[in-house]
Amino acid sequence: MTQLEERFITHAGGRVRYLVGGSGHPLVLCHGFLGSAENFETWFDELGRIRTLVVPDLPGCGASPPLRDGRHTAGALAAAVEAVCRDVEVDRYDLGGLCLGSSVAMAMLKRRPAAVDRLLLHTPLLAPALVRRRFHLQVRTFMAPGIFPAISWLSRQRVVSDLYKRLLVEGDNVDSAAAEMNFRNQLRADPRALREWILHGLRRDDVQLLRGSSSAALIIVAADDRIVDVPVLRQTVAGMDHVHLAGVADAGHGWTETYVRRQLELIRAFLLDQPIPQTAAVAQVA
Numbered sequence: 001m002t003q004l005e006e007r008f009i010t011h012a013g014g015r016v017r018y019l020v021g022g023s024g025h026p027l028v029l030c031h032g033f034l035g036s037a038e039n040f041e042t043w044f045d046e047l048g049r050i051r052t053l054v055v056p057d058l059p060g061c062g063a064s065p066p067l068r069d070g071r072h073t074a075g076a077l078a079a080a081v082e083a084v085c086r087d088v089e090v091d092r093y094d095l096g097g098l099c100l101g102s103s104v105a106m107a108m109l110k111r112r113p114a115a116v117d118r119l120l121l122h123t124p125l126l127a128p129a130l131v132r133r134r135f136h137l138q139v140r141t142f143m144a145p146g147i148f149p150a151i152s153w154l155s156r157q158r159v160v161s162d163l164y165k166r167l168l169v170e171g172d173n174v175d176s177a178a179a180e181m182n183f184r185n186q187l188r189a190d191p192r193a194l195r196e197w198i199l200h201g202l203r204r205d206d207v208q209l210l211r212g213s214s215s216a217a218l219i220i221v222a223a224d225d226r227i228v229d230v231p232v233l234r235q236t237v238a239g240m241d242h243v244h245l246a247g248v249a250d251a252g253h254g255w256t257e258t259y260v261r262r263q264l265e266l267i268r269a270f271l272l273d274q275p276i277p278q279t280a281a282v283a284q285v286a
Helices: 037-047 074-087 101-111 132-142 148-154 156-170 176-188 191-201 207-212 230-237 257-273
Strands: 003-011 014-022 024-028 052-056 095-096 114-122 216-222 242-246 284-285
Touching: 003 074, 014 037, 014 074, 024 037, 024 074, 024 101, 037 052, 037 176, 037 257, 074 101, 074 156, 074 191, 095 101, 101 114, 101 191, 101 207, 114 257, 148 191, 216 230, 216 257, 230 242, 242 257
Parallel strands: 024 052, 024 095, 095 114, 114 216, 216 242
Antiparallel strands: 003 014, 014 052, 242 284
C-alpha cells in the first residue's frame, strides 16, 4: 500500500502542508473547493504505484493557513504549489486539478507550460460558460457581503451542510467516508480564502489556454454532474486533438466507490499512454 509522507514548507511567510510518496514520474494534484490533499485519498494506493504523488493543501485549506498578504487567486495558489514542487526538487511533472482546483492547475500551466507533461482535469471549471447557471447564481448569492457570514456559519452545521450538498451539488449515494472527510475539511477551511478563490476561479476562462497547450489532457466528468454543463463542455473540447473527454455514466458530482473505480481505470490508462477504456466512459472525444 502506498504510504505518503506529510511535509511542511514556508511560503510567503506562512506554512504549506503537502503529502508526497509513491514511485515514478511526479504527479502534482490540486484539490477542489473546501478540500485538502485527502480529497485524493482513494487515488493514492493505485496511482502511487506508477507516479510519485505530490499533493498540497492549498493556502486557506486543510492544514495550510491562508496567505498573509494578497488575495487567494488561482495564480497565488499556483505559486504555493510551485514552491512545494521546488521543495521536492520536481521540475517536470504531470499535473491534475479537481473541480475548482482546475483553476490552479491551469494557472500553473500558464506560468510554466514546459514543465507540464500530461494534464488531468476532473470536473474542471474551465470557463464561466461551462458552469451551470444555477451554480453561478448560488455562488453570487452566497458570497454576497451581507449574506456570506451567515452562509459560512451554516456550512459548519452538519445537517444543513449535508442537505445542501445532497440536494444541490452532489446528489445521493455519496460515500459516507468521503462525506465525513469533506465536512472535516469545511470546518478547517478559512472563509476569506475560500470566498476569494471561488469568486476569482469562476471568472477565469482557460479554454484558449487548453486549446493552445501541447500537453496531452484527460478530462473526467460525471454524466449527471450538477456544476459542470457537460454538453457544453463536450462541444467546447471537440476538435482539440490532444484532449480526451471521458464522461462517466451513472455518476454525479459526489464520489462513490463505483465512480472512483472508473476514475482510476481512466487515469491509469491515460498516464501509461494506453487506450482509454471504453467500458468506463460513455463519451469520449479525440
